Amino acid sequence: MTQVPPPASSLPSDLTNWFSAKGWAPRRHQLDMLAVARNGEHGLLVATTGAGKTLAGFLPTLAELIESPIEGLHTLYVSPLKALAVDIQRNLLAPVEEMGLDIRIETRTGDTPSDRKARQRIRPPQILLTTPESLSLLLSYPDAATMFAGLKTIVVDEVHAFATGKRGDLLSLGMARLQAIAPGLRRVALSATVADPDGYRAWLAPDGDIDTVTLVQGDPGAPPNIAILLPEGRIPWSGHSGRYAAEQVIAEIETHKTTIVFCNTRALAELIFQDLWKANAMNLPLGVHHGSLSLEARRKVEGAMADGKLRGLVATASLDLGVDWGDVDCVIQMGAPKGSSRLLQRIGRSNHRLDESSEAIVVPGNRFEYLEARAALDAVEAGELDADVFRMGALDVLAQHVMACACAAPFDQAVLLDEIRSALPYSALTAETFDQVLHFVRDGGYALQAYDKFKRLTQDTDGMWRITHPKFIAQHRLNAGIIVEATMLSVRFKNGRTLGRVEEAFAATMSPGDTFFFAGMSLEVERIDTEDLVVRATARPARIPSYGGSRMPLSTNLADRVRGFLADPSEWARFPDDVREWLEVQQARSILPSPGQLLVETFPREGRHYMVAYSFEGWNAHQSLGMLVTRRMETQGLRPIGFVSNDYALACFGLDPIPDPRALFSPDILEDEFVDWVQQSALLKRAFREVAVIGGLVERQIPGKRKTGRQVTFSTDLIYDVLRKYEPAHILLQAAWADARARMTDVGRLANLLDRAADTMLHVDLPRISPLAVPVLTLIGREKVAQGMSDDALLEEAEVLVAEAMRVD
Structure with a gap:
């Protein structure tokens, strides 16, 4: 009402x-x-x-x-x-x-x-x-x-x-x-x-x-004014960052009061900042903001923005939501937004008033991303938002909450269960499952109950549950939290000034004398301690830190709209000439699938045989599918070599032709290869590490010191192996499986794809590469190229692919 x-x-x-x-x-x-x-x-x-x-x-x-x-x-x-x-x-x-x-x-x-x-x-x-x-x-x-x-x-x-x-x-x-x-x-x-x-x-x-x-x-506001920035030359075939447009982006910053340049990852934010600074002929004040920077660095940038001292700010999702700086009159999205709701949130930072149109520019990284950007603009105009999926509450979160309640005061099991069920995510929680969670919090579960370090709760004769020792209260408060990032090392100068943090895995690839970009500066490593990366400023060329788990999935809403573009030539008049030509040659050479079809192309090239599936289910799902399909190719004797993927397609390649792709995409792959792959890979162990930390089984922080990532991983791996052997139904293993299936592999989208593959697949066997396959095949070799190497050879290879694909016989 x-x-x-x-x-x-x-x-x-x-x-x-x-x-x-x-x-x-x-x-x-x-x-x-x-x-x-x-x-x-x-x-x-x-x-x-x-x-x-x-x-x-x-x-x-x-x-x-x-x-x-x-x-x-x-x-x-x-x-x-x-x-x-x-x-x-x-x-x-x-x-x-x-x-x-x-x-x-x-x-x-x-x-x-x-x-x-x-x-x-x-x-x-x-x-x-x-x-x-x-x-x-x-x-x-x-x-x-x-x-x-x-x-x-x-x-x-x-x-x-x-x-x-x-x-x-x-x-x-x-x-x-x-x-x-x-x-x-x-x-x-x-x-x-x-x-x-x-x-x-x-x-x-x-x-x-x-x-x-x-x-x-609320009443509807003024419609946003969103444009797609096109390069001065042709739209690239590959890439996802829009780096080619640095000079054009600087030109936009020059003509506006204050511009926020949004990037989808922290690594890209550092890279784009460097590109913009090099193109900044007018020496406009620019800043960078993301979650891995120190509090001091973030507050300094936020203060400068609030005071109107910056003309441009490169940022990530750390500034997506609600932050109101009155002088921001333009938002630029580098790369495709991956969802209409996210785009709306970001462009809302511009002209933050109901009766004034927000101004935004989207810079697509490649031709598929141009279609995605156009789809996002159409979705925003139509008022279509990305669907939200509500699911059952996570059991590791519940375990943390039970421990928090116990730290506050003794509790009655039945009373606490009723209270928990009043929260929608846990409204269907059974007494049996709650009992499992409670007994895990009590002593770690059947396989771990012999160890005193896990005996956190005890039940009094009156039935009340209470903490066994005050040390567990301190341990909980030091380690409670839901966001489990990879273990980080501080980046600091010798004088103690801290710039922020990089992941331990990235730091492990560095040695004294190596250089990397961070906080808008080129830095040289002086020494690496267990908790710090000690650096000094340098003018030498540098790498960009990488961060795990930061890739945003393509929303199903935008994926469906892109499929619609492919199948409807009447839409193509809205596209730039090179995008339209790309689709026209594809239509002449192969097929453009309808929204309900799964196009799979196979073709030979330079002694290899390729299979490209255009499923539009996002990079995460495609990465998982690539692992599964190549494993099945191996069992079928097709001698796979590898695979690459983007948000739109998966390409597998090997030494033998693939006569029937349908056999590789059957739904039972989730029952057989998927379960085996997850259990044999590090995927489930990584998921278990996260739920073990959230659930309070393993602490990251001890008084006066933070454990290293290796220490936490060693502890969780040991416990994981014990539970797999002696208590495979342990509540945290259940939680880890739920995480691995739902989040780390996008298994829901994967299952939908496999369920419809047999009935909707269009297999087209071609004599050579198709235009639609070029964007994903240009990725071969790029992801493994050594840092600092020239891209010339890869660019030449891409040009050869394009010439071959676009030739009409």
């Missing part, structure tokens, strides 16, 4: 006067949210970027604190990003100070000093801005019941960013605990990009009761 908004006069005079002094009037959806609060209802606000969602979320809080001032915590604001919490504090403090209100607003994240954290528990502010992880830690203290007893409202900002993942599981459990402490707690969620409002209403509601959550929808 949607409420009738109250008149603006229902606002306290302090707020009414403040709006008037600004020459503003409260928007309809802001008053709607006030009405929802006055009625004591939970609320979900879906409103476009720049519509004043933050003020809408806080307006009831400000009104209540003006009308009935209180000491103690009134409103808890939860955001997915530390930078967003800091930005909200800055933007909320201004009106509070302008109105002269006695309201304290503070942040609490992993960056907050420990003395302030301790003080906040004793004397909390009226409004506390935090993250799911910091909230979970707060709930692990015995005084949590006192601190949150008077809590009136929790505001979840950018709810789409984490509700469907493990951080959402943790927050959902945290809200269930808060509701038990403060039964009158009102829940509010805000987002600009929600495809399924009812799904989010159910996630937000206590006990999943959707009728208790009122949906408020």
